[in-house]
Amino acid sequence: MRGPQTRREIVGAADRLFYEAGFAHTSFADIASSVHISRGNFYYHFKSKDEILRAVIAHRQDSTRALLAAWDHAHPAARDRLSAFVRILSDNGEQIMLHGCPVGSLATELAKLMHESREDAVAVFSLFRDWLASQFSALGRAEDAEALALHLLMRSQGVATLFTAYRDKALLAREMAAMERWIDGAVSGEPSCQIGEDNRTCI
Amino acid sequence: MRGPQTRREIVGAADRLFYEAGFAHTSFADIASSVHISRGNFYYHFKSKDEILRAVIAHRQDSTRALLAAWDHAHPAARDRLSAFVRILSDNGEQIMLHGCPVGSLATELAKLMHESREDAVAVFSLFRDWLASQFSALGRAEDAEALALHLLMRSQGVATLFTAYRDKALLAREMAAMERWIDGAVSGEPSCQIGEDNRTCI
DNA sequence: GTCTATATGGGGATAGAC
DNA sequence: GTCTATCCCCATATAGAC
Numbered sequence: 074m075r076g077p078q079t080r081r082e083i084v085g086a087a088d089r090l091f092y093e094a095g096f097a098h099t100s101f102a103d104i105a106s107s108v109h110i111s112r113g114n115f116y117y118h119f120k121s122k123d124e125i126l127r128a129v130i131a132h133r134q135d136s137t138r139a140l141l142a143a144w145d146h147a148h149p150a151a152r153d154r155l156s157a158f159v160r161i162l163s164d165n166g167e168q169i170m171l172h173g174c175p176v177g178s179l180a181t182e183l184a185k186l187m188h189e190s191r192e193d194a195v196a197v198f199s200l201f202r203d204w205l206a207s208q209f210s211a212l213g214r215a216e217d218a219e220a221l222a223l224h225l226l227m228r229s230q231g232v233a234t235l236f237t238a239y240r241d242k243a244l245l246a247r248e249m250a251a252m253e254r255w256i257d258g259a260v261s262g263e264p265s266c267q268i269g270e271d272n273r274t275c276i
Numbered sequence: 277m278r279g280p281q282t283r284r285e286i287v288g289a290a291d292r293l294f295y296e297a298g299f300a301h302t303s304f305a306d307i308a309s310s311v312h313i314s315r316g317n318f319y320y321h322f323k324s325k326d327e328i329l330r331a332v333i334a335h336r337q338d339s340t341r342a343l344l345a346a347w348d349h350a351h352p353a354a355r356d357r358l359s360a361f362v363r364i365l366s367d368n369g370e371q372i373m374l375h376g377c378p379v380g381s382l383a384t385e386l387a388k389l390m391h392e393s394r395e396d397a398v399a400v401f402s403l404f405r406d407w408l409a410s411q412f413s414a415l416g417r418a419e420d421a422e423a424l425a426l427h428l429l430m431r432s433q434g435v436a437t438l439f440t441a442y443r444d445k446a447l448l449a450r451e452m453a454a455m456e457r458w459i460d461g462a463v464s465g466e467p468s469c470q471i472g473e474d475n476r477t478c479i
Numbered sequence: 480g481t482c483t484a485t486a487t488g489g490g491g492a493t494a495g496a497c
Numbered sequence: 498g499t500c501t502a503t504c505c506c507c508a509t510a511t512a513g514a515c
Contacts, residue, residue: 079498079499093388094388094389095298095300095385095388095389097298097300097301098300098388098389100489100490100491101490101491101492102489102490102491110498110499110500111499111500111501112490112491112492113492113493113494113499113500113501113502114498114499114500116491116492116493117498117499118498120492121491121492122490122491171387172387172388173384173387173388177437177441178384178388180437180440180441181376181381181384181437181440181441182298182385184374184375184376184440184441185296185297185298185301185375185376185381186297186298186301195441195442198438198441198442220450223438223442223447223451224451224454226434226438227431227434227435227437227438227451228430228431228434229434230433230434230437230438231429231430231431231432231433231434231435231437232430232434234380234383234384234430234433234434234437235401235426235429235430235433237383237384237387238380238383238384238387238398238401239398239401244426247423248426248427248430251427282480282481303507303508303509304508304509304510305507305508313480313481313482314481314482314483315508315509315510316481316482316483316484316510316511316512317480317481317482319509319510319511320480320481321480323510324509324510325508325509
């Protein structure tokens with residue numbers, strides 16, 4: 074009756090190793106030894122590397138939904154929810170510094186591998202994107218909520234990449250503060266928020 | 277007397293494959309067959325995978341210096357040079373869509389691998405960063421040129437990552453236009469450009 | 480300089496005992 | 498459900514002929 078538990082442990086270990094070392098560089102032996110089971114036992118639970126990748130991505134989608142629901146519960150105000158999103162950069166600062174953003178780095182790696190699960194990995198991005206768009210809509214920017222959400226997502230990815238490269242905490246703090254100011258400008262309709270002709274968006 | 281030529285072809289093929297498929301996923305056989313030489317011959321030129329990685333990174337540094345020098349020559353005005361930087365996103369759009377940014381994706385992959393050449397890969401970022409800072413200095417923002425350069429670099433990385441994920445050309449065009457507007461605001465000291473207390477920077 | 484042939488290890492995957 | 502034993506391929510790397 075310890076099967077389901079072992080399966081969960083495998084997914085957890087694979088999730089962590091795929092993030093820390095990358096999908097291509099993580100072997101079955103790495104995962105198995107991390108969970109303290111034999112390689113043979115591993116194949117009882119997952120028949121291929123692609124199968125465990127699918128399980129890891131599904132688990133990340135569930136985790137992300139749970140995280141967003143927790144933010145919804147903890148922060149009744151949409152503006153505070155956007156700050157919660159910005160704070161993931163510092164909350165996970167040490168991990169991002171060493172391994173990058175789990176969502177962005179997996180999506181890019183699977184793109185290079187032309188892996189069939191690439192779109193499922195991108196779906197984790199979309200969970201954040203849709204949730205961010207909902208907050209901008211609630212703050213009176215329903216018309217371009219999608220573009221604003223993608224802009225904020227874009228910034229978090231850029232900051233994560235540069236923080237991984239330079240490991241500079243001042244850079245992280247500065248850009249997080251700039252993200253907060255940008256959000257304030259966007260939701261208050263300040264002149265700092267310009268609108269283009271065809272593509273409505275904020276600077 | 278064809279040795280140097282073969283070596284250059286190996287570096288070129290490895291450069292392309294490390295970018296397209298990733299460092300960990302590229303094998304010697306992939307590189308050798310791409311250059312139409314045998315695996316054995318390969319070892320006459322490079323004794324290990326790390327050695328060819330070092331050669332590829334050195335080559336990328338040279339290419340980047342040449343690119344920046346070409347931009348300097350083609351665009352006498354610093355503002356136009358910044359636009360040239362922004363345009364690499366669309367100039368290399370198809371490649372970025374399929375494989376991400378060569379600089380950012382290699383830096384993140386080597387971070388995950390805890391590879392000794394990680395810092396050399398990051399040095400390519402620094403070539404752009406220093407060059408961008410020079411342009412902002414020339415445009416009257418010498419005091420926070422470094423922060424502005426990193427902000428623009430951050431945006432290009434974020435846009436590249438999201439474009440690789442979503443493959444949405446409207447997103448690319450919209451964010452490139454926003455980068456241009458941000459540059460205009462930064463160099464003209466518009467109210468869209470705010471200054472923080474400790475960390476001077478633009479939104 | 481370039482080749483073929485080969486040594487050696489690691490990684491994905493299977494068979495079958497317990 | 499978990500293990501050991503094993504197969505097979507691929508990848509790095511070397512030896513030596515041409």
